[in-house]
Amino acid sequence: METSLTTSVGILGWGRFGRLLGTLLEQRFQLRVFDRRPPDDDRAVSLEDVLREQTLFLCVPIREFKPLIKTIAPRLRPGTTVIDVCSVKVYPVTVMREHLPESVDIIATHPLFGPDSWQIPTEHRMVMYPVRDRAQTYDHWRSFFTDQQIKVLEMEPEQHDRLAARTQGITHFVGRVLREARIDSTPIDTLGFQDLLHVVEQTCNDSWELFLDLQNFNPYTMSMIQTMEASIQTIRERIIQRE
Secondary structure, X not given: OOOOOOOEEEXXXXXXXXXXXXXXXXXXXXXXXXXXXXXXXXOEOXXXXXXXXXXXXXXXXXXXXHHHHHHHHHHOOOOOEEEEOOOOOHHHHHXXXXXXXXXXXXXXXXXXXXXXXXXOOOOEEEEEEEEEOOOOOHHHHHHHHHHOOEEEEEOOHHHHHHHHHOOHHHHHHXXXXXXXXXXXXXXXXXXXXXXXXXXXXXXXXXOHHHHHHHHHOOOOHHHHHHHHHHHHHHHHHHHHOOO
């Protein structure tokens, strides 16, 4: 049975990304927001009230995801759709499958944009995957985000994390390494070096906790780091040997 979207949605987590998502959702839906630091208006509701919503977006740090799921799982009504926005996918999908009742639908998403990159005039993309879709709301949500000029890519969690480790993961890793190396602007910066500085600025504008979560909760990240370390050693040896 196909179900249309309701007129209101719930958001759990009102950090930087939760607020950005809220601005997108408010174009069509009334918001009910639960957070330790909620908005200072009538959108702020209690946990009990937000869990009455048919659709819930979970916008909490990855490290807080499992405790939140275990807290809300026994309180969810049958027919609820839970949508995560974690930057890794295998971990949250495993947690949701394990702890959420079979009567609760699950949509896994990873918006490939954030509060900073959203301001850049470019094509914004979003990974989505229907983990459970008994109420058939997945196509409705896919259409909603497409209507916001967001290109939706459907991808299984394992494939997502393999690719993310070698794209988002490596970008954040390199950005932090360059920050640790204390690179800075000089009077003779080349365009390539300015691009590197931009990578540092963009990645290090996110919290250290987010960086750790991206590395620790993606099962394919350590392999990427080991490949990077081996590659650096190979290039170093070739320089020394003047090859």
